[in-house]
Amino acid sequence: MKKGKHQVSFFLIDLFTSCPTIVLMNNEKLLISRLKCDDPVVIKKFYEENKKGFAFFASRYQLDQEAITDIYQDAVIALIENAKKGSIDDLKSNLSTYLFGIGKFMIYKKLKKDKRTVSIDDGEFPEVAFDMYEEEEINLQLALLRKGLKKLGEQCQKVLQLFYYEEKKLDEIQELLDYTNKDVLKSQKSRCLKQLKEIIKER
Amino acid sequence: MEQEEYIRKYFEGDLSEEEALAFQKLLKEDPAFAAAFDFEKNVKKAITLNKRKALKETFKAYEKPKKSYKWLYAAASIAVLVGLFTWNSFYSTNYDSLYNQYYQTYPNTIAPTVRGTGTTDLKSEAFFAYDTGDYETALSLFTKIYKSTSEDYALFYKGISLMELEQYEDALAVFNNGVFEENSIFKSYSRWYAALSYLKLENKAAATAVLESLTKSENPQREAAIKLLARLE
Numbered sequence: 389m390k391k392g393k394h395q396v397s398f399f400l401i402d403l404f405t406s407c408p409t410i411v412l413m414n415n416e417k418l419l420i421s422r423l424k425c426d427d428p429v430v431i432k433k434f435y436e437e438n439k440k441g442f443a444f445f446a447s448r449y450q451l452d453q454e455a456i457t458d459i460y461q462d463a464v465i466a467l468i469e470n471a472k473k474g475s476i477d478d479l480k481s482n483l484s485t486y487l488f489g490i491g492k493f494m495i496y497k498k499l500k501k502d503k504r505t506v507s508i509d510d511g512e513f514p515e516v517a518f519d520m521y522e523e524e525e526i527n528l529q530l531a532l533l534r535k536g537l538k539k540l541g542e543q544c545q546k547v548l549q550l551f552y553y554e555e556k557k558l559d560e561i562q563e564l565l566d567y568t569n570k571d572v573l574k575s576q577k578s579r580c581l582k583q584l585k586e587i588i589k590e591r
Numbered sequence: 592m593e594q595e596e597y598i599r600k601y602f603e604g605d606l607s608e609e610e611a612l613a614f615q616k617l618l619k620e621d622p623a624f625a626a627a628f629d630f631e632k633n634v635k636k637a638i639t640l641n642k643r644k645a646l647k648e649t650f651k652a653y654e655k656p657k658k659s660y661k662w663l664y665a666a667a668s669i670a671v672l673v674g675l676f677t678w679n680s681f682y683s684t685n686y687d688s689l690y691n692q693y694y695q696t697y698p699n700t701i702a703p704t705v706r707g708t709g710t711t712d713l714k715s716e717a718f719f720a721y722d723t724g725d726y727e728t729a730l731s732l733f734t735k736i737y738k739s740t741s742e743d744y745a746l747f748y749k750g751i752s753l754m755e756l757e758q759y760e761d762a763l764a765v766f767n768n769g770v771f772e773e774n775s776i777f778k779s780y781s782r783w784y785a786a787l788s789y790l791k792l793e794n795k796a797a798a799t800a801v802l803e804s805l806t807k808s809e810n811p812q813r814e815a816a817i818k819l820l821a822r823l824e
Contacts, residue, residue: 431649432653435653436653457654461647461650461651462647464646464650465643465650468646469639469642521636521639521640527636529630529633530633530636530637530640533633533634533636533637534641537634537637537638537641548634548638549638549642551602552602552631552634552635552638552639553635553638553639553642555602555603555604557603557605558603574599578595581630585630
């Protein structure tokens with residue numbers, strides 16, 4: 389964040405989330421930055437504020453209430469994920485519009501999966517990079533890893549999460565987690581992967 | 592470039608065109624390298640899926656309390672209505688309001704839901720669904736459990752799940768035809784819930800008959816049965 393002449397930004401560290409509080413930014417940017425760091429109040433507010441609008445928007449596709457809620461939740465999850473990856477930092481549209489775009493894309497996929505005729509042609513989908521990770525076959529290693537991850541130490545969880553989930557580069561992680569040099573971080577990351585391998589072998 | 596570097600650069604999205612080609616070649620020719628890469632891809636998936644699941648649960652929890660507030664409002668307004676218009680029952684029986692006053696979801700007394708213990712047996716999955724209000728899933732799981740074990744708790748909770756899904760006829764079939772152990776808690780409660788299902792279906796004669804049988808023996812719902820019977824008469 390550069391300090392511009394007309395834009396004063398200052399950072400406070402949130403005691404609980406170690407998440408920088410950025411005051412005096414435009415609302416949309418502020419919202420994205422709070423979603424990035426799992427601010428529970430902001431996430432809930434965002435969720436509640438867009439829910440009705442989404443349900444109305446989705447009502448024309450002949451889905452039951454349950455399916456709409458399910459898709460809405462997945463869309464919010466995808467949005468938060470993309471926020472964390474930094475892929476919507478320069479979003480041109482409004483965040484709700486973006487959310488509805490994701491939702492529309494997901495509705496389209498669902499209707500197609502249910503083999504129902506799809507007639508969504510109004511407007512275009514936004515570029516949504518979101519892999520649903522739907523597996524055709526059973527991936528045993530994945531199942532073991534999902535459990536094994538919880539047994540890892542806190543530092544390992546942080547490093548791996550930043551690298552694989554938030555798609556941060558090692559240089560960024562080095563800065564975020566205050567590593568003195570990149571090699572220390574690199575060997576920490578390899579150690580974590582090794583530990584994970586051991587954990588899933590034990591079972 | 593070291594092998595590890597290729598994988599790192601792949602995840603950072605930093606492979607140049609040449610490097611990408613070399614990377615593809617390595618994957619094809621070196622099974623150990625391919626396995627290491629697959630492992631990291633799975634780590635990425637695992638972390639992502641865990642995160643998604645956690646968020647999904649948070650969102651499901653948002654949906655839940657709202658529902659119970661609604662129920663509270665509904666119950667409160669019904670209580671007010673009943674208070675104001677008790678004379679109404681002289682002329683007709685308001686089955687729905689009686690039902691709402693007396694019906695309560697039977698609590699999970701079998702398998703307390705504990706999160707994060709990693710147990711994923713059918714039983715705890717069924718009760719987890721039941722406790723979180725996902726009665727559709729609960730229904731299919733309890734049905735499955737009963738088929739394989741014939742334990743009567745599964746049958747009983749199947750009946751309650753059906754009531755929650757407003758499938759009263761099916762619930763009655765379970766409560767009436769199911770075999771419950773004599774003198775078990777589920778035996779008398781299955782009579783009670785059968786009476787309530789009849790009530791909801793506005794079958795006054797059947798509801799009365801079942802309630803009368805409940806008043807004649809010692810059981811936890813005897814008092815409630817006497818009261819409800821009085822309201823029906």
